[in-house]
Amino acid sequence: MKLDLLTSVYVFMLAAFIGFEVIRRVSPLLHTPLMSLTNALDAIAVVGAIILAGESHQHGGRLAKILGTIAIVAATSNIVGGFLITDRMLRMFKASGPRKQ
């Protein structure tokens, strides 16, 4: 499904507004998990890399495959590492109350 230029700009603008409104509400308490989570989500760029590495190309196919494959490795490590560490950090945040020991 192709987007025209103006639609792309609209999508970007609306997403930026949503981003500002949603992220403004994130407490400073959780700013580190916020950064690691957005980092993992940003690695959705992997979808572009997958298509690049998997498609057959008329010319320059070998380069596209090599670069695409390395790009998948980089993005996947961000997805896995990013979600893991975010969850690990969030597990540590506990409210006061009766604590084990």
Add this chain to the structure above:
Amino acid sequence: MTGVPTEHIIEITYLIATALFILSLKWLSSPTTARRGVFAGEIGMLLAIVGTLMYHGIVEYKWIVIALVLGSIIGVPLGEVAMTAVPQRTALSHAFGALCVTLVGTAEYYLRAPSVPPFVMGVLSMEIILGSLTFTGSLMAAGKLQEILPQRPITYKGQNFVNLGLLAVAIVVAGVLVAHPEKMQLFPLVVGIPLVFGVMMIIPIGGADMPTVISLLNSYAGLSAAAMGFVLQSKLLIIAGALDGASGFILSVNMSKAMNRSFTNVLFGAFGQEQGGAGAGAKETRSARSASPEEAAAILAAANKVVIVPGYGMAVAQAQHKVRELFDGLIKRGIDVKFGIHPVAGRMPGHMNVLLAEADIPYDKLLDMDEINGEFSQTDVALIIGANDVTNPAARTDSSSPIFGMPILDVDKARTVMVIKRSMGAGFAGIENPLYYMDKTLMLFGDAKNFVGAIVRELAGGHE
């Protein structure tokens, strides 16, 4: 299988993934729903990847699968690092994200050249410039945070000129390519110059400025991914990039405010920062009072309300678990204990909260600067551990001070102030802290971990 229905299925997975990404960030707003947010993000990501793998244009899966497995193998240890190492891990992941975007952008150019429409060439250049400068810049930042590279800023005459010149050349070359996309020999410059710029950008930045730099690189990484979305015409990627860019932008603004930097200063990668020393004010001639762990413990035991102000020095001394013991000891005596956290208390936004949460301190006792500042006037003891400039009252009162205007924790309003510190030496900016010479202030000289440990022992010994 015909292509059309699969296309629709893929689009639907992307649509759901987009909604889940937004919900993921929304749920992150509170610690009670935050883990649900991570789960939503994971499901969204899984859907989008599975959807993409269904794309009929993919003719070979071997390398995709190998790369996905390899990436996961690298990702696991990156998710297992120590909490003190989270800032460098984050910088490294910005580098990986930017690497992915730069490589895809480079491949896209060579696939499409020589005929690339001007708009596509424009966003492609933006993707590659932002991506490659973020790649090397983040690697440099990670190296400095990991202390593989020297942390002190390296400056030379004409640095800003050289750096901005480099960036300008890259933009001009990109402009030429927009007009003449067939000049393929110019393309390596669009990749290479920003790679050099990324290194040069981080060289003059010191360790204490890292929270701002990491946030800024986060924003760049997001924007480069959004630019990639424009090139590939992927709504999902545009939205994810915009969310990440917005997040990095908000954090950069927060950090620059907390560090008393103008926003343009931050936008240009914290160039031209004044390194302290100048205008540090007259040398203090008054003397400071010091106290022993026994005296400190006695004062704390007599208090009703204590606010602990941790700085990065506490984390360096690995004192957070001793601080938790102190917290437990005081709570046991019925004393109200809270933590006042300055936005730049760690090496990245929110870092100090993570370090204290890891030490098992309940998050509802961790208050940010705006929340805690109103409480100092009713506080009996403000205990400062490894923080300096963020408690300096000169930021409020002395317009000649280099940190004048910087928001600080108003610890000087507490009845008694205690500062655990190695010596009377000035902070990273080399600024004298008049707080240390106030009549209500007691200096507790020593290593944070040992000193807090000694107070804990005193409190336990004298208990009941």
